Amino acid sequence: MLEQDQKMKEIVTTNEAVELLGVSKQTIYNYVKAGKLKLVYKDWQIDGTMRFYLEDLNLLKSQTVKPVGLTVLETANLLGVSKATIHQYIKNGKINASKVNFKGRQTVFIPEEEIENLKFSQKNASRKKSFFTKDLEFYLFGLYEIPNSNEKARIIELDETSDIVAKTNMGELLNKEELTSRGFRKAYEMKKASHSTKRGMISFQFPIPQSINAPIFGIIDSFYKYIGHQNMNLYLMNNSIKVEIKPIKLPYLDANIEQDFEILQNCLIDGKLSTRPGFIVFTSNQEQLTIFVKDSIKEKIKQIALDHHTGIEDITEKLLLMGLKEFEKNNSFND
Structure with missing residues (x-):
């Protein structure tokens, strides 16, 4: 009993x-x-x-019951990168993770201290341009293909150490070694141009497309081919693609110009767009303002620009905007 x-x-x-x-x-x-x-x-x-x-x-x-730590998706959202990048970090030993049986399947969990260490290293990394490698062989969102085949790929992640993650048109994720060993080559050469002296930048913020053949990526291809890395900036921001380019008249096929012009217009943050037969014209909103300052002030501005890895004109504009905001808040000058 x-x-x-x-x-x-x-x-x-x-x-x-x-x-x-x-x-x-x-x-x-x-x-x-x-x-x-x-x-x-x-x-x-x-x-x-x-x-x-x-x-x-x-x-x-x-x-x-959820184990201690964050999933790959939670970690990717926290760091502002893709899930593919987190998997590459784990594969390359940048993050220690473990697989746990959660809700009936093996799930990767990452300890929070590992994420904090990675955030610290990212915060202290150099702020230099990192959307291309030094040898210009790989560039973020650039198109790659295997000659005489229909296989294509795009670089969807590229960090300051030149580690990359590429996504193929079949949905595969490849690292640099896998991409080159499979025979993928650049679909085009990035334009090698001297630094443009034209004033201002035109800014866009594009949503990140799921398909590597999306028109937005075609627009970025055009920027690489006709503008070059010296006259543009490209980086990921808040799960979107931020692009800044120098003023230019960009050649375009008549078949694509209407579609791409609408996309550019919808994603425009700063600047002006217009069309000419066979061209899209990009113009900045900047106008020249000439002032004279003491040499000591100029030296301070130059040093700030150097510390922030940018040009003296860009940093002067930022300082001017900060001063204007302070004036509008107090409606007076601080002596």
Whole structure:
């Protein structure tokens, strides 16, 4: 009798299972249907309730309680990069992670201290341009292809150490070694141009497309081919692509100009666009302002520009805007 009493204590009803797991009755039914929970009695309708062994429920509960740490998706969102980049970080040993049985499948979890260490290293990394490699062989979102085939790929991640992640038109993710060993080559050469002396920049913020053949990537290809890295900036910001280019008259095929002009117009942050037959014209909103300052002030501005890895004109404009905001807030000059 004692053995039978003990066995009865190890059996729970549907309502008790709901309370123990903290889920709805429908979820319990789904667990049974999916084979995640076994019934004590298959003819449970006689009792009017399903019954389960307590040890089975405890095992399921241990598998559905989230382990300590963050998933790959949570880590990617926190760091502002793609899931592919996090997988590459794990593969390359930049992040230590472990696989845990969670909700019935093997899931990667990353300790929070690992993420904090990576955030610290990113914060202290150089702010130099990092959307291309020094040898100009790889550039962010640039198009690559295998000659005499339909296979294509784009670089979807590129960091300051020149580590890359490429995505093929078949959805595969490749690192640099895999991309080159498969025979992928640049689909075009980036324009090698001297630094433009034209004033101002035209800025765009594009959503990141899912397809490597999306028109937005075609626009970025045109920037690379006709503007070059010396006269543009490209980086990821808030899960979007921020692009800044120098004023230019960009040649365009008549078949694409209407579609791409609409995309550019919708994603324009700063600057002006117009069209000419076979061209899209990009113009900045900047106008010349000439002032004279003490040489000591000029030296301070030059040093600030040097510290922030930018030009003296760009940093002067930023300082001027900061001063204007301060004046508008107080409506007076601070002596």
